[in-house]
Structures are given as structure tokens and as C-alpha cells.
Amino acid sequence: MTASAPADVPAGVGEPTPAAAASPLRPAGPRAGRLGRLGRARRTRPADLLGLAPFAAYVAVFLGAPAYAVITAAFKDDAGHATLSNVTTTLKDPYRHAFTVSIELSVLSAVLGAVLGLALAIAVSGARRDGFVHRAVTTASGVLAYFGGLPLAFVFLATLGPQGLVTKWLNSAGYNLTQHGFVLWNMAGLVLVYLYFQIPLMLLVIFPALDGLRPQWEEAARSLGASRRQYWLRVGGPLLAPPFLGALLLLFANAFAAYATAYALSTGSVPLVPIQIGSVMSGNVLAGQENIGNALGLWMIVVVGLVVVAYTLLQRRTARWLR
Amino acid sequence: MTALVWADSENPDSPAVQSPATPRPGRAQRRRPPVGRALLLLVFAAYFFIPLYAAVDFTLGGSRRNMGHTLSVWTGLVHQEGFTTNLMTSLKIAGGTVLLLLVLMVPTMAWLHLRLPHLRRVVEGVCLLPMAIPAVVIANGIIGAFKSWPQAITGSSWILILEYVILALPFTYRSLDAGLSAIPLTTMVEAARSLGASWPVTLWRVVVPNIRTAIASAGILGAALALGEFTIANLLLLNTFPVWTDQAGQQDGEVATTASMLILFLSWLLLMLVSHLGRGRTAKKSLKLRRSK
Numbered sequence: 001m002t003a004s005a006p007a008d009v010p011a012g013v014g015e016p017t018p019a020a021a022a023s024p025l026r027p028a029g030p031r032a033g034r035l036g037r038l039g040r041a042r043r044t045r046p047a048d049l050l051g052l053a054p055f056a057a058y059v060a061v062f063l064g065a066p067a068y069a070v071i072t073a074a075f076k077d078d079a080g081h082a083t084l085s086n087v088t089t090t091l092k093d094p095y096r097h098a099f100t101v102s103i104e105l106s107v108l109s110a111v112l113g114a115v116l117g118l119a120l121a122i123a124v125s126g127a128r129r130d131g132f133v134h135r136a137v138t139t140a141s142g143v144l145a146y147f148g149g150l151p152l153a154f155v156f157l158a159t160l161g162p163q164g165l166v167t168k169w170l171n172s173a174g175y176n177l178t179q180h181g182f183v184l185w186n187m188a189g190l191v192l193v194y195l196y197f198q199i200p201l202m203l204l205v206i207f208p209a210l211d212g213l214r215p216q217w218e219e220a221a222r223s224l225g226a227s228r229r230q231y232w233l234r235v236g237g238p239l240l241a242p243p244f245l246g247a248l249l250l251l252f253a254n255a256f257a258a259y260a261t262a263y264a265l266s267t268g269s270v271p272l273v274p275i276q277i278g279s280v281m282s283g284n285v286l287a288g289q290e291n292i293g294n295a296l297g298l299w300m301i302v303v304v305g306l307v308v309v310a311y312t313l314l315q316r317r318t319a320r321w322l323r
Numbered sequence: 324m325t326a327l328v329w330a331d332s333e334n335p336d337s338p339a340v341q342s343p344a345t346p347r348p349g350r351a352q353r354r355r356p357p358v359g360r361a362l363l364l365l366v367f368a369a370y371f372f373i374p375l376y377a378a379v380d381f382t383l384g385g386s387r388r389n390m391g392h393t394l395s396v397w398t399g400l401v402h403q404e405g406f407t408t409n410l411m412t413s414l415k416i417a418g419g420t421v422l423l424l425l426v427l428m429v430p431t432m433a434w435l436h437l438r439l440p441h442l443r444r445v446v447e448g449v450c451l452l453p454m455a456i457p458a459v460v461i462a463n464g465i466i467g468a469f470k471s472w473p474q475a476i477t478g479s480s481w482i483l484i485l486e487y488v489i490l491a492l493p494f495t496y497r498s499l500d501a502g503l504s505a506i507p508l509t510t511m512v513e514a515a516r517s518l519g520a521s522w523p524v525t526l527w528r529v530v531v532p533n534i535r536t537a538i539a540s541a542g543i544l545g546a547a548l549a550l551g552e553f554t555i556a557n558l559l560l561l562n563t564f565p566v567w568t569d570q571a572g573q574q575d576g577e578v579a580t581t582a583s584m585l586i587l588f589l590s591w592l593l594l595m596l597v598s599h600l601g602r603g604r605t606a607k608k609s610l611k612l613r614r615s616k
Contacts, residue, residue, distance in 0.1 A: 044439065051434035052446070058427055059449055063489045066464025067456055073467050120367055123360045133364065143594045144371065146544075150553040150565045151583035154572060155374045158381035158580050165377035165385065196374070199367075257457035260553040264569055274459040274554075281463055281558055294467070297460035308455040312448070 067301065073294035086295035095276065095296060102256060102273040105187060109194035110251035114244065116195070117202025124203075125210050138207065141200035148197045148254075153264035156193045160184055185266035193261060198251050205250060209243035209318055239321065246314030253307045257300070273300060382581040396577045400585070403578055405567050412480060413564035417549035419484040421542045424491050429538060432499040433530050436508050443500070450496035453489050461486065462558035483549075483556055483563070490552070491545040498544070502537025540597045547590040 077083045089095070124137045159166050160177065161184060167177055183189055213236060221231045259274040266275075273296055279285075280293030383392040400406055435446055453461075465486065469477045476482055511533065515525040531538065553565040565586060572579030 044441070048434075048438040051438060052431060052442070055427060055431040055446075056449075059452070059489070059492075062485050063452060063456070063461070065468040066461050068464075069467035070460055070464040116367075119363065123363050139595065139598045140371070142598050143591050146547060146551075146590070146594060147587065149551050150569055151551065151587045154568070154576075154580045154583035155378040155587075157576065159374040159377035161576075163381075163576065165380055166373060196371070253454065257459070259457070259459050260557075260565075263557075264553075264572065267573070274457060277459045277463055278558055281466070293463050297457075297463050300457050300460050301455065304457055305455040308451065312451060 070294045070297040070301070073291045074298040076291055078290045086289070086291045087298065089289065090292060090295045090299060094271065095273075095292075098271045098273045098276045098296075099299070101187070101271050105190055105194070105272065106252045106255040108187070108191050109198050109255045110248055112191065113195050113198025113202050113251050114248045117199045117247075118206055118244065120199065121203050121206050121210050125207075137203065141203035141207075144200035145197060145204050147200075148258055149260040150264050152193065152196060153261045156184055156196070157265070160189070160192075185262070185270050190262060190265070190270070193265065194255050194258070198255065201251060201254060202247055205247040206243060209240060212321070213239060242314045243318045246311045246318065249307045249311040249314070253304045253311065256307075257304055378580055378584055382577060382584055384577065396581045400578065400581055403571065405562075406582075409562055409564045409567040412562060413550055416480050416483050416487065416563065417546040419480070420487040420491065420549040421545045423484060424488045424495060424545045425538060425542055427488065428492075428495050428499060428541070429531065429534075430526060432496070432503055433508070433526060436500075436503045437512060447496055447500070450492040452492075454493050458490065458552075458554040459558065461489070462555045465555070465559065477559075478561075480561065480563075482559065483552075483561060486555055487545070487549045487552060490555075491541075491548055494544050495541040498537045498541040499534065502534035506533045536600050540600055543593045543597050543600075547593045550593075551586050551590050 074086055075082055075084065077085065120137070124134055156164075158164055160182075161167065162178075170177055177183075181188075184193060217235055218231050221235050222228075226234065257274065259278065262270050262272055263275055263278065277293045277296050277300070280296070285292055380392075382396055383394065384396060385392055431446075435443060465477070465482065469482070476485075508530070511529050512525055515529045520529070551565060552563075553569065556563040557566050557569065564582070568579050568582040568586070571582060
């Protein structure tokens with residue numbers, strides 16, 4: 001979380017050269033601009049850029065080319081002619097329904113994950129930093145946040161599936177889950193499963209921000225006469241708002257892009273966008289709509305891309321005060 | 324706080340000292356009782372532990388009626404068709420991913436920090452791109468983009484290694500960036516170069532040893548990712564251990580759950596290693612700080 005210096009310089013001013021710093025009265029005319037440009041030119045030598053060539057080429061081929069292939073194919077029909085029909089078809093049912101379900105699942109699991117994660121983080125941050133609870137929760141969330149995918153589905157099938165342990169406990173207590181409309185692959189079930197990786201991810205993201213709120217700030221506010229409520233309203237809240245919103249967006253993107261867990265839970269029958277793409281790839285598509293999967297992919301890139309960009313910007317805002 | 328106490332002892336009648344001190348006892352009373360917090364932690368602990376307990380119980384045959392717990396599913400796993408070959412495939416893919424990831428990213432990041440520090444934001448943005456493009460979409464794009472490539476690459480573990488390196492970029496950037504920011508890289512490299520070391524020697528014998536913790540965490544996270552990745556492998560119809568697990572699950576839930584727990588324990592072991600490495604580093608750092616004080 002180190003903000004590099006150039007970003008703090010207002011855009012268009014250029015690098016503050018030693019000469020400019022020594023004489024602040026010098027008018028910022030074209031000369032200053034030229035100096036700035038010269039300074040920058042000296043720093044980025046073409047030979048230096050060559051050092052990034054392998055990395056740039058690798059990303060261009062193995063990420064750029066697939067993304068380009070999806071985006072261009074989204075605007076082509078089966079014969080390769082330009083068309084908008086894929087992009088518009090994916091806005092109608094059944095794909096429209098898939099987007100609704102996907103967004104509903106992502107919003108629900110992100111909001112619940114963020115709120116519950118924050119509650120847990122606050123409860124834990126009261127504990128001693130080097131104590132057992134704090135250490136156990138940090139380590140566990142570091143591990144569980146990466147625990148999505150296939151294994152999670154089987155773990156929950158063993159818990160709340162038809163043969164699951166908790167299902168049986170509840171049965172012997174006279175409560176039948178399925179009769180009450182709960183299965184793992186409907187909305188409530190998926191949210192419950194997704195929270196298993198959403199809450200730990202929230203903890204990972206929000207812990208540094210929560211730890212970064214210095215007790216001195218609260219003491220300063222209170223010594224100036226602020227009540228606890230006023231402190232949270234005017235100081236703590238506004239400071240935590242960007243990281244909280246950022247975390248919310250990250251959780252949304254995380255749930256929206258997830259494929260493996262829902263796929264394995266439902267053997268591909270839940271109407272989620274990623275699962276629809278997978279099903280198109282496996283050949284379940286009408287003639288003349290071979291590029292529907294690419295159009296769905298394009299929409300996914302648009303949604304997740306925007307959300308991730310917003311998350312990155314919020315994260316940088318937090319990095320300014322978080323040391 | 325110390326300043327307040329000091330002022331207090333010197334000037335006990337000062338009202339300016341009295342007023343900030345008064346809210347403190349009230350605040351202590353208003354603070355949530357520890358019972359509420361313990362209850363909250365208990366609920367979370369139950370949510371996170373019961374599924375794991377249930378899964379382990381399931382793999383030990385706990386769901387079968389009138390039979391005791393047994394290790395038979397675990398011991399029988401090796402004899403399941405495809406278990407060993409697919410596990411080996413996944414381990415090879417993980418090894419290949421880690422190797423390629425580090426060979427590509429360590430020199431790139433060192434160069435970035437040394438010569439192009441003002442481009443760090445740009446490279447960071449590029450490394451975060453895989454977060455913005457879902458794995459399903461990447462899988463779809465691979466089929467379209469590499470149609471003309473030889474089957475030996477696109478129809479084998481190679482394409483997975485090549486793409487898992489991409490998926491690993493976000494945390495690899497963060498880990499290596501943190502590692503390189505924490506050392507006086509320019510000084511070290513200039514010293515090595517002025518003593519006559521070539522670029523490769525400087526990289527291998529000066530830079531790498533000094534950021535070995537960061538390299539280890541990036542590598543371990545990459546291995547954990549490669550071991551558990553399902554989406555791309557499944558959609559490209561390639562056989563890896565997670566794909567095998569899913570197929571096993573369509574016939575035998577116990578075998579699939581056991582294989583899942585195996586993936587879990589493996590990747591948890593790796594991730595625990597990362598958090599242990601991280602703690603070792605911060606512990607050392609705080610020790611140094613304390614000493615300098």
C-alpha cells in the first residue's frame with residue numbers, strides 16, 4: 001500500500017524539477033512545461049521500456065488475445081459478418097433472467113458479506129492484537145477467502161445436501177428443510193454458501209482500514225468536545241466509507257464472476273450468467289447463435305470491469321491515509 | 324494519554340484536563356458487554372466450523388446408516404480410477420505455473436522498481452485486469468483466440484499453466500511490489516553493478532535473496548490457485564484433479580467430498596505457510612523498530 005510520488009503531483013504540472021522548487025516565483029509558462037517534459041523524457045528511456053517487453057507481450061497474448069476474441073466475436077454472426085443481434089439477444093429472456101438472478105445473488109451475498117464481515121471485524125478488533133482470537137481470525141480469513149470453487153460445493157453438500165449432516169440433525173428435530181423450500185441451489189442456499197468466502201474476503205479487505213483508524217484521532221475529536229456518535233458521524237464514518245464501499249464492490253465482482261461453486265452444487269442448472277456461458281460453450285445453443293456466449297462474456301466484462309475499476313479507485317483513496 | 328496524566332499531576336485543578344477525562348468512565352460503561360461479542364464470535368465460529376465438521380464426518384462414512392465411522396473412503400482413494408494420474412497432472416501444472424510465474428514476474432518487477440518507478444501504477448493496473456475479466460470469459464476467449472495454435476499446447480496442460488500465470492498476476496504484483504518496496508533496491512543493485520556483477524548475477528544473487536519471502540508467498544499462492552482451479556480446466560475439457568473430483572461426484576458423493584477435502588487441506592497447508600511467512604517478517608520488523616528506539 002505505498003502510493004508512489006508522481007500520483008500526488010497535480011496532472012499537467014509535470015515533475016517538480018529542482019530548479020522549479022528552488023524558485024517558486026518562476027511563472028509557470030511554456031518553459032516550465034518544457035522542463036517538465038524534458039525531465040520526464042530523461043526518466044523513460046526507450047531502452048528501459050524494453051525491459052517490460054516480455055511481460056507486456058505475455059499479457060497481450062494470454063489475456064489480451066482471449067479478451068479481444070470475446071469482444072470481437074460478440075459482434076459477429078455465425079458466418080463472421082458484423083451484427084448487433086447477439087448483443088441485443090442477450091438482453092432478452094432467458095439471458096435477461098440470468099442477469100437478474102446473477103445480480104440479485106451478487107448484491108445479496110455482497111451486502112450480507114460486507115455487513116457481517118464488518119461486524120465480525122469490529123468485534124475482533126476489540127480483542128488484543130497479538131491475542132489468540134485476533135490471530136486465529138486473521139489467519140482463517142486469509143485461508144478461507146481463497147476457498148471458493150469446487151471443494152466448497154462438496155463441503156456444503158455434505159452439510160445441507162439431501163444426505164447432509166445438518167439436514168439430518170434438523171430432520172430428527174422434526175424440521176424438514178426441503179419442505180420449507182430450502183435447497184442449496186436456490187437463491188437462499190447459494191447466498192448461504194457464497195457467504196462462506198465473502199465474509200473472509202471482507203475481513204481481509206477491511207481489517208487494514210479498521211486497524212488504520214488511529215485511537216489518537218478519536219481522542220483528538222473527543223478532547224475537542226465531540227461525542228462518540230459525532231466522532232463516528234464526522235471522522236470515523238467518512239474515513240471508513242471508501243474502504244467499505246470498495247470492499248462491497250469487490251465482493252460483488254467476486255460473486256458475479258464465480259462459476260465453479262454454483263456449477264457443482266446444481267450440476268449446471270442454476271440460471272446464472274457464468275453458467276449460461278459454460279452451457280453455450282458446451283454446445284447448448286440454437287443454430288445461428290454460436291456467438292451468444294461471447295456476447296454474454298462481453299456484458300460480464302462490462303459489469304465486472306466497471307465494478308473493479310471503481311474498487312481500485314476507492315482503494316487508492318484509502319491508501320492515502322492508510323499507513 | 325501520557326500527556327494528560329502528566330498535566331493532571333502538575334495542575335490538578337485545571338478544568339481543561341477535567342473535561343476530556345470525564346467521558347471515559349461513561350464510555351467504559353456503554354461499551355458492549357463482552358458476552359454479546361462472545362456470542363457473535365460463537366455464531367460465526369459455528370457457521371465456519373460446522374460445514375467442515377460435516378464434510379469430514381461425511382468422508383468417514385458418517386452418513387451411512389448403522390455403520391461406524393471408517394477410513395475406507397480415504398484409503399480407497401488411491402485405488403479410484405484416475406485419482407493418481409489426475410493428481411499428478413495437477414501437481415505438475417502447479418509446479419509449472421509457479422516456475423513460469425516467477426521467471427516472468429521477478430525480473431519484470433525488479434526492473435520496474437529500478438528503472439521505471441513512475442510506471443508502477445500502469446503495471447499494477449495491467450496486473451489487476453484478470454480480476455476484471457471472469458475466468459469463464461477467459462476460457463471462452465481461449466477457444467476463439469488460439470484456434471490456429473497446435474493442439475499440443477491448447478489441448479494439454481500447457482495452456483492451463485500459461486493461463487494460470489495470468490490469473491495469479493494480481494496477488495503476485497502485490498506480493499513482489501511490497502517486497503521490493505521494503506528494501507533499498509537501487510543502492511543494492513548499484514553496489515553489485517559497481518563491483519562488476521552482470522545483470523543476471525545481480526538479480527540472482529542480490530535481488531532474489533533479499534525478497535525471498537515475497538517470492539515465496541507469490542509462489543505458494545500461485546500453487547494453491549493452480550491446484551484448485553476448476554473453471555478454465557473444465558470448460559476446456561482438460562483433465563485435472565478438480566475436474567476429476569467433479570466427475571467422481573456425479574457417481575459417488577463420498578469420494579468427491581474426500582477428494583475435495585484433500586484439495587482443501589493441501590491448499591490450506593500452503594496458505595498457512597504464507598501467513599506464517601508474513602508473520603515472521605512483521606515480527607522481525609517490529610523487533611528492529613523496538614531496538615532502534
